[in-house]
Amino acid sequence: MTRPRGAVPLKEAAALAAQCVRPASAEWVALTESLHRILAQDLIAPFPLPGEARSRMDGYAVRAADTRRASQTQPRTVRCLEPTLSAGMVPSVIVEPGTACRILTGAVLPQGADAVVPDEDVQRVGETLYIHTELPPGRWVTSQGEWMQPGAVVIPSGHLLTPARLAAAAALGCNRVPVVVRCRVALVSTGNEIQEPGTPLESAMSYADTRYLLAALLLCAGAVPVHMGCVPDDAARMAALLHEPPGDVVITTGGTGGGDQDFIFDVWAELGIVPVFQRVAMKPGGGVALGHRKGVLYWALPGSPWAAQVIFHELLMPMLSRWYGMKEPWFPPMWAKLSRPISGKGRGVRAVPGRLVCRQETLWFDPQPQESSLSLAAFAKTNAYTLVPAQGSTLEAETLICARHLMGSALESDAQNLSCDAWRHVRK
Incomplete structure (x- = not known):
């Protein structure tokens, strides 16, 4: 399959990914099993709380x-x-x-x-x-009904069931709640050089770190990852594995570079997977592609963990948000000051990795030096990134930027305990 030369803008790709899914159906689960699930129907108070003064x-x-x-x-x-x-x-x-x-x-x-x-x-x-x-x-x-009145929407649909919201559901007498069915995502690592963790590392081989990264991110986002293992650069074996996948979505990692051993788009053509887009104007991760076949979405991601992490937050999260009918953001943007300049040169949107750190009641974004952005040590320390527009001017130190907190990671602070006043500054 010949890939088109034009790259889709990042915002357009995110919108296309969201349009490819419909809000999923609901299921009833025990309240004790509903933590971090997405509520499928409004929870309405059947009586006043408290019932008496x-x-x-x-x-x-x-x-x-x-x-x-x-x-x-x-x-x-x-x-x-x-x-x-x-x-x-x-x-x-x-x-x-x-x-x-x-x-x-x-x-x-x-x-x-x-x-x-x-x-x-x-x-x-x-x-x-x-x-x-x-x-x-x-x-x-x-007073009677001061906490909630009969008929009031206590927890709206499309909201994450946090511990506090579970307590509210329990106060209504709910022992079961309606939640959105989880999205099942099949994960495949491709490449002759990729092997499964837990096996002795062979010469010239690498472990499937990107697949395990995506599995963890999917769990944080309420999806169910299904590991399908590693497959070498063999078009026939890839096609056999992807023909009847055990999931609503399939993600393959590797094989998107257009080289002699990159067969994933040939496999798409053989299976009849219809492309939605095959390139996105961003770095890293510009080689990401999305297609569909028989109601299943197929994602082809580059093999780099950093690229996969950016793609997940920018493209897969909009898709999952639509699946779950989310009415609140998974992770709101955080405004921080740059600790050092960032170059704005480039043909597409560039994701700059770094760390969000609170210092002296101010939230700072420490960008990783470009030469170390793909190193394993730097990647493991990253807890955020910021998007730099294409052909933008250099962002100077202390510029206020919008940072994107990585799902599942912790913020860093130079203080053991921040006062309420300090957090008020952090949130500004």
Whole structure:
């Protein structure tokens, strides 16, 4: 197959990749198995939370009118009723004018009471309660439905089920939730020089690091990687392996360079895989290609781990976002200052690897020197990258740039613990 000379712009390629999939169907899973899944339907509150007005303090349930003009020097007095109300009790006592009832945090407010006076603002002597502060109605009370009202959308569809959102689902009484079916992605390493990790490394060979990188990224993105192993540069064997793949998407690594041993596009032609695009105007990863056949998407990626990482974030993530019907970004862009200049020369968009580091309450992007950007040591330390436009001018040090945090990686800080004020600066 002859590859077209023209390269598709990066934004156009991302849009084409997203258009090639439709939002997937839903399945119901146990709440305990739903962490980091994508919600397929809105979770709607069937009842108010809390269901009744509740105390926010240990103290006494009172009528606010009975505390009018109360002070340290001129306390108001009321008669204390029994019993003490605690969380989980259904109160049978009625707070009439001139009375109060002992109540603990989380307990249901008894009939007649409309405020809670904390322990520190009262003095009790037998049945007599001396109130030293005036309270407005509703003081230290969580009103019925304050947390959520019936019919409210508590968690919208298309949102990631985080630990906090799982807690919200549990508060609704859900033990099963509807989530989007995971995307299954078959992964194949191609090349005579590639062998499986765990086997003795033979002379002139390399391990399939790019495939394992992609598998880890797919797991972070909620997909299911299916390892299909390594296949040599043999068109017939490649075609046999890719003919009936065990996935919704297939990713091959290697064989996209157009050399004498690069057969992947010949295999595409033999299998009838229809190309969507076969080159993208970006570096690294310009040789990436996307095609489809019988409802399955086929990605051909270069063998470089760094190129594969950029392609995953720029092209595969839009596809997966459409699959999952995502309504929030997987990873929002982060604005940082450049620690050293970056050259803007080039024919296409260039991804510059580096590290996001917080120093003295400012987020900085440390670009990797170009000569070391593909080294294994530098690659392992990278936690972000930035895109430099084609034919752009040099970006000077301290320029504010948009950095893309790599999925699954951690940010670095020169401080052990950042204050709230420091993080506010970091997020700017």
